[in-house]
Amino acid sequence: QKEVEQDPGPLSVPEGAIVSLNCTYSNSAFQYFMWYRQYSRKGPELLMYTYSSGNKEDGRFTAQVDKSSKYISLFIRDSQPSDSATYLCAWSGGATNKLIFGTGTLLAVQP
Amino acid sequence: DAGVTQSPTHLIKTRGQQVTLRCSPKSGHDTVSWYQQALGQGPQFIFQYYEEEERQRGNFPDRFSGHQFPNYSSELNVNALLLGDSALYLCASFLGGDKDEQYFGPGTRLTVT
Numbered sequence: 001q002k003e004v005e006q007d008p009g010p011l012s013v014p015e016g017a018i019v020s021l022n023c024t025y026s027n028s029a030f031q032y033f034m035w036y037r038q039y040s041r042k043g044p045e046l047l048m049y050t051y052s053s054g055n056k057e058d059g060r061f062t063a064q065v066d067k068s069s070k071y072i073s074l075f076i077r078d079s080q081p082s083d084s085a086t087y088l089c090a091w092s093g094g095a096t097n098k099l100i101f102g103t104g105t106l107l108a109v110q111p
Numbered sequence: 112d113a114g115v116t117q118s119p120t121h122l123i124k125t126r127g128q129q130v131t132l133r134c135s136p137k138s139g140h141d142t143v144s145w146y147q148q149a150l151g152q153g154p155q156f157i158f159q160y161y162e163e164e165e166r167q168r169g170n171f172p173d174r175f176s177g178h179q180f181p182n183y184s185s186e187l188n189v190n191a192l193l194l195g196d197s198a199l200y201l202c203a204s205f206l207g208g209d210k211d212e213q214y215f216g217p218g219t220r221l222t223v224t
Contacts, residue, residue, distance in 0.1 A: 043216050
């Protein structure tokens with residue numbers, strides 16, 4: 001079983017839609033949870049991070065963590081064409097906090 | 112405030128050659144991690160440097176080696192290049208005691224022919 005499972009998509013939505021991106025993980029040692037956005041041929045950009053169960057909101061983005069179910073989600077409200085990118089979920093834990101990534105979900109927001 | 116920088120942007124090498132990639136961490140950061148990202152995949156952890164020492168290593172062969180300098184910048188060296196080493200190589204930096212925010216550079220795209 002992979003440590004992190006993420007639906008690769010692609011996911012295509014119309015502008016203004018609410019987008020839901022999801023990841024599951026298997027390792028209970030994971031402590032910190034992150035979402036990165038990666039535009040084509042660029043480095044990942046940190047969107048949100050959290051270390052507790054519950055919701056964290058930042059503008060149009062909401063990260064949701066359910067540690068009991070080992071499940072995290074990212075919601076994007078009022079999606080824009082500029083949100084078109086690959087979204088990577090990541091976990092870290094342990095002394096060195098290496099990041100373990102999902103495969104990424106490719107999102108296309110159609111104008 | 113300068114973010115993470117990497118050089119070069121692109122590189123084309125031939126099988127069997129050696130390559131050196133460079134990374135300067137974000138200002139104030141002291142820890143550097145290197146990742147390899149194959150097309151259509153998430154980044155895979157190669158190793159991490161802190162206080163000029165390799166602190167942890169992922170599942171990569173000894174052909175991959177690195178170094179961290181006193182100014183916290185870092186190099187990734189890959190010897191005896193294989194076609195399968197073609198990927199985007201990413202550097203991430205953070206402050207060792209801050210477990211939350213790790214920032215990535217733009218990456219170096221390596222093509223091995």
